[in-house]
Amino acid sequence: MITSSIVKSWRLIYINTGLASASIFIRLTVQVALFLHCLxxxxxxxxxxFSFLSPESDRSVSDIIAKFESFAIGEVNETYERFVFNSRAQKDTExxxxxxxxxxxxxxxCNYCDKCLDSILRDRIVLGVRDNxxxxxxxxxxSLTLSKAIDVCKAAENxxxxxxxMNMSSQVSTAVNAVTKAKRAYRSSGATRPPTSLRSARCKxxxxxxxxxxSKCPAFGKECGKCHGRNHFASMCKTSRKANVNNLESSDSESEPAWVNTVHDRRAKLVRCKLIVKRTPVAFLxxxxxxVNVxxxxxxxxxxPSITSLTSFGGSSLSCVGKTREILKNAKTKKKFNVEFVVCEQNVQPILGLRAAEQMGLLSLKSANLEEVFLLSSLECIPVFNDELGQFPGQQHLTTDPNVKPVIMPNRRVPIAVRGRFKQELDRLTELGVLAPVTEPTPWVSQIVVAHKKNGQLRxxxxxxxxxxxxxxEHYTMPLLDDVLHELSESRVFTKVNLRNGFWHVLLDTESSLLTTFQTCYGRYRWLRLPxxxxxxxxxxxxxxxxxxxxxxxVVAIHxxxxxxxxxxxxxxxxxxxxxxxxxxYGVRLNKNKLALASGKINFMGHVISSGGIRTDPEKVRAISDFPQPTSLTEVRRFLGMVQYLSRYISNLTEDLHPIQNLTKKDVPFLWSENQENAFLAIKAKFADSPCLATYNPSKELVLENKASEYGLGSVLLQDGKPLGFASRTLTDSERNYAQIEKELLAVIFGMKKFYHYTYARPVTVITDHKPLVSIANKPLSKAPKRLQSMFLNLQxxxxxxxYKPGAQLHVSDSLSRAPVSTSDDVYTCNNISDTPFNDSRLSEIKATTSLDPxxxxxxxxxxxxxPDLKSDLHSSVLPYFNYRDELTVQDGIILRGDRIVxxxxxxxxxx
Known part of the structure; x- marks a missing residue:
């Protein structure tokens, strides 16, 4: 019978065997074959x-064990497991x-709750400890705690x-590394031992x-009659009497469980050898x-004394009473070895593990069957990872259209509260060589935009x-992943690096640098590097x-x-x-924090690249796979709309959808039964298992649909109406208080950054169902409300x-936003009120008065x-603000028009 405890033992055995026998270098197919051979x-x-999602060539032993774990879940008997636990007591020699x-x-x-786990273990220790x-x-x-109970037991045992x-200190311990022992001439207990030079002993x-x-040795200066060496007699010559004792390397740690009889098959022939232990022949397996050796x-x-725990192939534990070292002699080769053993209370078969058997020459691994591993001895160019600013050779010239009239923008004021930090950042970039002050006239002068980073610094x-x-x-053709896949087809080892401050590697010539001049309250500055x-x-x-x-x-470089x-x-x-x-x-500097060194697979451009080929990143369909179970008819219709929208990519979908579609019929009560649940899981499995995502084509238009609901954001990337990937996330508590226009723009930012490897450095059509967002995006950035300005900067x-497209046509992104997946993605933060000229008491007064003003x-x-779309649908008190609706936002209960308070x-x- 396959129980969960046996399967758990298999997983531990697989991990341990991989470390012990170097099977981490064996191909997946060979590992799987070896594992199946032992079943x-x-x-x-x-x-x-079992059915597997991955092809047979990519299937690992871990995948098979995971299937066995799911298979054996039904075999766990909670009552029996608790009986075994509560019956456990400390053994006499344990x-x-x-x-x-x-x-x-x-x-x-035992399925105990996590909160009571410590108290249950404490009680079992008190009741099961051996010493009264x-x-x-x-x-x-x-008020005994688990940690206190452990400390008391360990202290008493120590x-x-x-x-x-201390009681045994007067006894003489035997030397386990000696092959032959000579009687000591001096055995005086309690007396002071003389110096070594004055002791009398048998001379070697x-x-x-x-x-x-x-001076006392008669052999000193004499020539050996056998080897003709000096300073010894022929009777003591080592060429005729040599003790071949090899000290074998012991295990590194006692803290991890040791395994014995881990590879067992009743159809296989067991290999045994006869070795001499204390002049007695012993058959070792x-x-x-x-x-370990046993x-x-x-x-x-x-x-x-030892804390090593032993586990056999079936998952049962063996009682370990300590460790010892014994001299083993191979009767055939006459070689001797000093071997460390774990000693068991039971009368077990003596065992030699992999390490000892290999060192003794009884077992060998054929390197021809293993992957070659070459360690990178050193990174000779480690300075490329320092914090200096990189610089490509040469300078870059920016070409402008002479028919476009230059524009000189007025100074955009920086709030007084942040001017000090703003000047510090200007000085830092100037000292770094990114910016330089400008005093001569320039045809172009742009405005400054100051954004707050999450760490409090300014950008x-x-x-x-x-x-x-x-x-x-330049209309330079941007390379895409499809252009370089053929170069990676035969590769097995990959490293991915990222350029630190990539654009700043490009140095602008003086003429081009002057074109990037911008205005500040401290004068004009220009960019020395590509901005x-x-x-x-x-x-x-x-x-x-x-x-x-x-x-x-x-080497493959994209972006x-x-x-x-x-x-x-x-x-x-x-x-x-x-x-x-x-x-x-060439002066390139790399980001050490984004280094993925010498891996068998890497994530790149939305794909997982490995020695087995190119496959889709599972994260691309995670949002669909994690769609929660519908709890209402509205959610059922939303799920059906999303699935029907993608039905052309999934075979035999109608049969699976039938139980769920029945819930949408008239006079059918909403009852989510086992039939609906099975159909729901089957559909999601098809999404995960079938090629429902289209292949990215760089020559086709890229479309990003976005939708924000009251508690989530959703995005879907499309080409020719076919999805390339899905994404969703929940809104934070503060983001839920955003105005709807801010949520919609946040959804655009989320989608563009989530699909960065597709949307970066190429035109993207972004679709939203919020019409005011389209109109404000077409205006100058300075006309947008302050928070929207900072958010638009993320899209530059x-x-x-x-x-704009009506919301009824955004099926997938709307469903994803209403069924978001919790992620650890960066959350956009912005604080506008802190930059106003009012103090906290005045802001509190404005906030309170605003809430009282009808x-x-x-x-x-x-x-x-x-x-609303129509002015006539507005309340009469709001009509005067209709023409400025795109500039109005709410921050901390205060209404803002741009960066000005209403x-x-x-x-x-x-x-x-």
């Missing part, structure tokens, strides 16, 4: 009935650490062990008894799946809306990257990410060292066109719920 007929029948470790293992299958004195001490402690060691050079001095207690002496940007219209693009947000920045940067690394073998790959580790390391050397030569790196209360409600009528006289 009995019942397990093989069960395995053949140390406390082993007892407590076994309790931790047993309690995992320790139990008495535990019962005397008031005290007893130290006491026994002459064989006689004398003081250990050269050679177990390549064992991580002896029964009857063959062991001079035990050393200085320009508003290039008008300047971008004058820039002439973020220009319409030509992406093309220039990509061209520079390919000019430097395009001809390098084993600011670079893949270094090779057919094997040696080929990969050579390509990587060549790339890093070139980075140092993208080339997008925002269009007209402004109605206005605030309209802003948060969304403006003052209640009762306070306007006081604030003049």
């Amino acid at each position: 009995d007929d019942d397990a093989l029948k069960a395995c053949n009935s 140390i406390f650490e082993g007892f407590y470790s076994d309790l931790r293992r047993l309690v995992k299958t 004195d320790i139990q008495h001490d535990l019962l005397k402690i008031r 005290t007893d062990r130290h006491r026994r060691t 050079y002459c064989g006689r008894q004398h003081e250990m001095l050269k 050679i177990d390549s799946g064992a991580s 002896l029964p207690k009857k063959l062991a002496k001079n035990l050393i 200085i940007c320009i508003d290039p809306k008008f300047f971008n219209k004058a820039l002439l693009r 973020f947000g220009l319409s030509v920045s992406s093309e220039i940067f990509q061209r520079k990257i390919l000019e430097l690394f395009g001809a390098f073998p084993g 600011d990410d670079v893949i270094i790959h090779g057919r094997n580790r040696q080929d990969h390391d050579l390509n990587l060292q060549r790339f890093l050397s070139a980075c140092e030569k 790196a993208f080339d997008y066109h925002l269009i 007209a402004l209360s109605q206005l605030k409600l309209t802003i948060l719920q969304g403006w 003052i209640p009528s009762s306070l306007r006289q006081d604030l003049k």
Whole structure:
């Protein structure tokens, strides 16, 4: 019978075997074949009935064990597991650490609640501890905790062990590394031992008894009659009498469980060997799946305390009473080995594990069957990961259209509260060589935009809306993943690196730098490096990257990410060292925090690239797979609408949908039964298992649909109406208080960043069902409300066109926003009120008065719920604000028009 405990043992055995026998270098297909070979007929029948999502070539042992775990869940008997746990007591020869470790293992299958787990373990320790004195001490402690109980038991055990060691200090311990023992000439207990040079002992050079001095040895200066060497007699010559004792390497740690008899098949032939232990022949089983060597207690002496726990193939525990070292002699080769053993209380078969058997020459691994592993000895160009500013060779010239009239924008004032930090950031970028002051006249002057980072620092940007219209693009062909896939088809080892401050690697010439001049309250500044947000920045940067690394073998560069790959580790390391050397030569600096070094697979451009080929990233369909179970008819219709929209990509969908579609019929009560649940799970499984995502085509239009509901954001990326990927996330508590226009723009930002590898450096059509957002996006950035300005800055790196489409046509993104998936994505934050000239008490007064003002209360409600399409649908008190509706937002209960506060009528006289 396949139980969950046996399956858990298989998983631990698989992990341990992979570390012990170096199977981490064996191909997946070979690992799977070895694992299946060890299963009995019942397990093989069960395995053949499993269905897997991945192809057979990508299937791992871990995937198969996961299926067995699901298969064996029904075999867990909670009552029996608790009986076993509550019956567990410390054995006579068992140390406390082993007892407590076994309790931790047993309690995992008892299904106790997490809150009461510590108290249950504490009670079991008190009731099951072997020593009555320790139990008495535990019962005397008031408010006994688990950690206190463990400390008391360990302290008592250590005290007893130290006491026994002190009592045995007068005894003489035997030397386990010696092959032959000579009688000691000096055995005086209690007397002071003389110096070594004055002791009389049997000399290994002459064989006689004398003081250990050269002058006393008759063999000193004499020639051996056998080997003709000097300073020893022929009777003591090592060429005729050599003790071949090899000290075998012991295990590194006792804290992890050890395994024995891990690879077992009743159809296989067991391999045994006969070795001499204390002049007695002993038959040892050679177990390549064992991580330790094992002896029964009857063959062991001079035990050393140990906390090692042993587990056999079936999952049962073996009682460990300590460790010892024994001299083993191979009767055939005459070689001797000093081997460490774990000693068991039971009369078990003596076992030699993989490490000892290999070191003794009894077992060998054929390296021809293993993957070659070449360690990267050193990164010769480690300076490329420092914090300096990188710089590509040469300078970049920006070309403008002479027919476009230059625009000089007025200064955009920076709030007084942040001017100090603003000046510090200007000075920092100037010192870094990114900005420089300007005093001469310039044809173009842009405005400044100051954004707050999440860490409290400021980000200085320009508003290039008008300047971008004058820039002439190079129309450089941007490489896409499909262009380079053929280069990766034979590679097995991959490294991914990211350029640090990518655009700032490009140095502008003086003429071009003056075109990027912007106005501040501290004077004009210009960009010395390629600024973020220009319409030509992406093309220039990509061209520079390919000019430097395009001809390098084993190097693929798209945007600011670079893949270094090779057919094997040696080929990969050579390509990587060549790339890093070139980075140092050309002044490239890399981001150490985004380094993925020498991996068998990497995530790149929405795909998982591995030695097995290219497959879709599972995150692309996670939002669909995690769609929650519908709890109402509205949610059923939403789910059906989404599935029907994608029905052309899933076969035999009608039959699966039938139980759920029945709920939408008239006079049918909403009852989610087992039939609906099975159909629901089957449909989601088809989404996860079938190729429902279209292949990205760089020549086709890229469309991003976005939708924001009251509690979530949803996005779907499309080409020719076919989805490339889905995404959704929940709104934070503060984001739920945003005005609807702010939520809709937040959904656009979320979608563009979620699908960054598709949307970056190419035109994207962004569809929204919020018409006011389209109109405000077409205005200058300075006309937008303050919070929308900061949010629009997040989109400056993208080339997008925002269009309107009614919400009824946005089936998928609407469903995703109403069934969002909780993620750890970055949450947009912005604080506008802190930059106003009012103090906190005045802001609190404005907020309180706004809530009491009938007209402004109605206005605030309209802003948060969304403006109607028709002016006639508005409340009369809100009509005067209709023409400015796109500029109005609500922040902390205060109404803003742009970055200006709308003052209640009762306070306007006081604030003049």
